[in-house]
Amino acid sequence: MFDSVDGLRVTGRGVLDGNGQTWWVMKRSDAALKLVKCNNLELSQFSSKDSPQIHIAILQCSGVNVLGLTIAAPGSSPNTDGINVARSEGVRIAGSRNPRIGTGDDCVAITSGSRFVTVDGVECGPGHGVSIGSLGKHGDVAAVEYIDVTNVHFTNTMNGVRIKTWEGGHGYARSISFSNIEFTNVDNPVVIDQFYRDRSFQAAVAVSNVTYSNLKGTSTRPTAVAFDCSDGGGCRDIHVNSMMIRGAGGQRTVARCRNVRVATSGHVYPVIPCRS
Numbered sequence: 018m019f020d021s022v023d024g025l026r027v028t029g030r031g032v033l034d035g036n037g038q039t040w041w042v043m044k045r046s047d048a049a050l051k052l053v054k055c056n057n058l059e060l061s062q063f064s065s066k067d068s069p070q071i072h073i074a075i076l077q078c079s080g081v082n083v084l085g086l087t088i089a090a091p092g093s094s095p096n097t098d099g100i101n102v103a104r105s106e107g108v109r110i111a112g113s114r115n116p117r118i119g120t121g122d123d124c125v126a127i128t129s130g131s132r133f134v135t136v137d138g139v140e141c142g143p144g145h146g147v148s149i150g151s152l153g154k155h156g157d158v159a160a161v162e163y164i165d166v167t168n169v170h171f172t173n174t175m176n177g178v179r180i181k182t183w184e185g186g187h188g189y190a191r192s193i194s195f196s197n198i199e200f201t202n203v204d205n206p207v208v209i210d211q212f213y214r215d216r217s218f219q220a221a222v223a224v225s226n227v228t229y230s231n232l233k234g235t236s237t238r239p240t241a242v243a244f245d246c247s248d249g250g251g252c253r254d255i256h257v258n259s260m261m262i263r264g265a266g267g268q269r270t271v272a273r274c275r276n277v278r279v280a281t282s283g284h285v286y287p288v289i290p291c292r293s
Contacts, residue, residue, distance in 0.1 A: 018051040026059045033065040033072075040069035041095055048074040048101075062113070066090065067073035071098040072120065077130075078105040084175070085113030094121035099144065104130030112138035112168075123148045123234055124174070129159040129188070131243050136166045146148040146176035146203070149193060151213050153186015153222040161190040170199045171234075177206040178229070181213040182222040184247060191225045200234030202265050207232065207242040209277075211251045221247035225254045239264070242272035244279065254278040259283035 019025055027050075035049040046069035053076045061084040065072040072088050074263060075081055083100065090097040099118035102108050102125070110125060117140040118124040126148045127134050136147060147166055152159035153257035159182070171177045178195045200206045207229065211221045226245070241262040246252035257279055263286070264270050274291035281292050 018053065020217040021054045021056055023056045023179050025055050027063065028061040029063050031063050031136050033063065035066065035068035035072070035191065037067035037069050037090060037094055037097065046070040050074070051055060052076065052078055055077065058082070059222055061085055067094070068097050070096050071101045073100045075100065075102045075105050075108060079107050081105060081108040083108070083110040085111070086118070087116040088118040088120060090120040091225050092119070092121055097121045097176060098126050099124045101126045101128065102131050102134055103128040106132045106222070107135070108134045110136045111229045114141065118144070119142045127161060128152065129157070129161060131161050133247065134164045136169060138168045140170050140172070142172035142174045145202070146171055146173050146174045148176070148179045148181055149190055150181035151183060152181070152190055153166055153183040156185045156187065159186055159188035159222045159263055162192045164193045166194065166198070167196045168196070168260070170201070171203050172201045177182055177203045179208040179210065180224055180227070181208070181210045182224065183213050184211065185220050186222040187220060189223045189225065191223070194201065194230070195228070195232070196230040198232045200236065202235055202237050204237050205240070205243065206234065206236050206262050209244045209246060209252060210221065211247040212245060221251040224252045227254070228256045228258065229260060232262065235265040235273065236270050237265050239268070239271055240273050241270035242289065244274045244277045244291070246276040248276055255279045257281045257285050259288060260285045262287065
């Protein structure tokens with residue numbers, strides 16, 4: 018762990034090997050590389066494999082540049098997020114000559130307290146995709162804003178671009194953009210889930226000003242788009258501009274909506290049934 022180090026640079030062609038096989042059967046484990054309260058941080062070009070849990074955890078950091086990392090763990094490995102960003106701002110995660118993040122959990126997870134985060138040019142798969150959240154667990158107040166996910170290619174992942182919040186949570190996830198996204202054999206390409214693992218409360222983290230632009234590819238399941246929002250306006254100002262997601266074998270796909278109206282423009286398939 019690095020704590021309160023300004024101007025830290027971790028770079029090179031080496032490999033961080035977490036020997037995760039030893040840890041994955043344990044009830045408790047930790048991140049392979051944890052960075053806490055580090056400002057003007059650079060991580061570049063190295064590889065991380067088989068972390069005990071999260072590969073790289075970025076917590077309460079500012080001014081972070083992550084470039085060209087390769088992160089790998091088996092798709093069956095538990096809780097092995099590639100990069101987890103929490104309570105941080107000014108974070109840029111970018112690919113370089115197409116390195117891949119492939120793990121048993123989220124390729125990138127952006128959680129509460131994060132703002133001005135960009136994910137650009139990343140190859141993701143296997144894994145659970147790029148997630149905003151989860152947010153609002155145990156009734157917590159969440160705050161995520163100004164997130165830009167662009168030029169990302171998902172291959173054989175459980176999810177593509179996902180926003181996930183717990184019922185009973187509070188706060189917001191807003192000003193989020195997903196653009197120039199490609200899916201290859203993804204189970205759930207586009208997801209907003211405001212009922213993540215719990216359906217016993219009416220309150221929810223407010224999701225607003227979310228834009229999807231130029232999304233294309235294939236889904237392994239008939240439902241390629243799922244906007245599953247809570248009662249009482251949990252989702253608003255959702256926009257879809259140009260989307261084409263078909264079945265992996267060329268089959269028809271559908272979109273599902275709950276408690277949301279979606280503005281669309283350009284050619285959008287599958288058709289969004291809750292168009293405003």
